[in-house]
Amino acid sequence: MAVKPYVLAEQAYLTDLRRHFHAHPEVSLKEYETCKKIEAELDRMGIPHKRIGETGVYGWIDGKKAGDGATVALRADIDALAMDDLKEVPYHSQNAGVCHACGHDAHTAVLMGVAEILAAHKDLIKGTVYFIFQQGEEFLPGGACTLVEEGIADKVDAFFAIHVDAERPFGSVDVLEGTRSAAIATFEITVTGKGGHGSTPHTANNPLLPASDLVDAISMIPAMKCGPLDNATVSVTYLHSGTHGVANVIPETAVLGGAVRVLDTQLRSFVTEEIKRLGETIPAAYACSSEVTIVNGYPAVVNAPACVAVMQESAREIGLEVAHIDPRLGGEDFAYYGMKKPAAIAWFGMADATGKYAPTPHHNPKFRIDDETGLPAALEYMLTVYTKACNAKTPTT
Ligand SMILES: [Zn+2]
Numbered sequence: 001m002a003v004k005p006y007v008l009a010e011q012a013y014l015t016d017l018r019r020h021f022h023a024h025p026e027v028s029l030k031e032y033e034t035c036k037k038i039e040a041e042l043d044r045m046g047i048p049h050k051r052i053g054e055t056g057v058y059g060w061i062d063g064k065k066a067g068d069g070a071t072v073a074l075r076a077d078i079d080a081l082a083m084d085d086l087k088e089v090p091y092h093s094q095n096a097g098v099c100h101a102c103g104h105d106a107h108t109a110v111l112m113g114v115a116e117i118l119a120a121h122k123d124l125i126k127g128t129v130y131f132i133f134q135q136g137e138e139f140l141p142g143g144a145c146t147l148v149e150e151g152i153a154d155k156v157d158a159f160f161a162i163h164v165d166a167e168r169p170f171g172s173v174d175v176l177e178g179t180r181s182a183a184i185a186t187f188e189i190t191v192t193g194k195g196g197h198g199s200t201p202h203t204a205n206n207p208l209l210p211a212s213d214l215v216d217a218i219s220m221i222p223a224m225k226c227g228p229l230d231n232a233t234v235s236v237t238y239l240h241s242g243t244h245g246v247a248n249v250i251p252e253t254a255v256l257g258g259a260v261r262v263l264d265t266q267l268r269s270f271v272t273e274e275i276k277r278l279g280e281t282i283p284a285a286y287a288c289s290s291e292v293t294i295v296n297g298y299p300a301v302v303n304a305p306a307c308v309a310v311m312q313e314s315a316r317e318i319g320l321e322v323a324h325i326d327p328r329l330g331g332e333d334f335a336y337y338g339m340k341k342p343a344a345i346a347w348f349g350m351a352d353a354t355g356k357y358a359p360t361p362h363h364n365p366k367f368r369i370d371d372e373t374g375l376p377a378a379l380e381y382m383l384t385v386y387t388k389a390c391n392a393k394t395p396t397t
């Protein structure tokens with residue numbers, strides 16, 4: 001179904017709204033004003049809504065088109081990052097030390113655009129749409145957990161989302177089946193020996209020996225303990241012990257830590273168990289004690305085939321190319337929705353296509369997207385996806 005005429009009418013609203021959120025960013029779980037603005041917009045559109053946690057909100061619309069459709073949820077994350085905004089633009093961040101450097105302001109504006117169009121044209125959809133404006137994507141354990149705990153997945157048949165991509169030019173969509181982001185964990189091991197004088201190592205017990213063994217042993221996990229076709233990255237990224245320049249003191253403790261990124265949530269369990277085992281047994285072999293802390297981050301996003309089919313078909317329908325890109329090793333709490341119901345997230349190219357400014361990575365203080373061209377295209381895309389998914393005779397399972 002051609003949705004372009006509806007989109008053109010929203011163009012100015014989209015840009016203004018995105019720039020409003022950009023100028024007033026709020027960090028994860030502190031999105032109080034952002035949430036109030038979203039609720040005010042939903043009220044203006046006559047869309048019922050419910051607060052989730054302190055700063056998340058979802059609204060819903062029942063379609064009026066004849067026939068049975070599916071119930072789909074559309075998710076936008078709404079939080080910004082604790083970092084400076086170094087861009088020189090009129091809509092520069094007005095909150096010092098806070099910046100929308102991941103494009104969540106664009107996600108919020110696009111979802112609001114979809115809501116405004118569907119609120120005015122309920123006859124476009126048969127099913128029900130939930131609009132999730134989710135807090136805290138950038139902050140563990142992730143706002144998606146709150147939504148899932150509140151039972152959002154019991155209400156819907158499928159979840160969809162986009163994430164803008166500031167490094168790829170406008171015109172292509174990365175939405176493939178299967179694993180699309182990493183399952184992440186961090187670890188820290190504190191090794192305790194016995195401090196003493198450098199001249200009498202036999203009366204001390206130097207924790208640096210097991211700590212340096214641990215750096216080797218943990219780094220070898222992908223090569224020696226994982227299958228040759230598994231994708232696992234284990235990086236020891238810090239080791240602290242002793243005092244710089246103090247050569248005659250054997251330290252009492254050594255602390256090392258790092259990160260695990262894998263493309264399979266079960267493999268993450270195996271790798272972290274192995275780190276725990278090494279962290280306990282190697283210090284013990286040196287008669288040192290140890291404490292191992294593992295913190296799991298987000299699981300891997302796994303895009304469901306049926307949802308991907310809808311998103312790919314929609315991209316081609318409006319002239320966008322489906323890009324074939326390797327999974328990213330970043331984390332994304334959208335994974336939690338996909339663990340409950342079929343779900344898919346697409347990365348939407350939104351770098352400047354005209355050469356006005358260079359593409360910037362996400363979380364960069366000069367992060368920038370081409371909102372004038374990209375936002376209406378993203379709206380057209382998402383409206384196509386959602387109407388297609390809602391109007392499906394059977395849920396997209
Ligand atoms: Zn981010």
Ligand SMILES: [Zn+2]
Nearest residue numbers: 102103104163
């Ligand atoms: Zn993000």
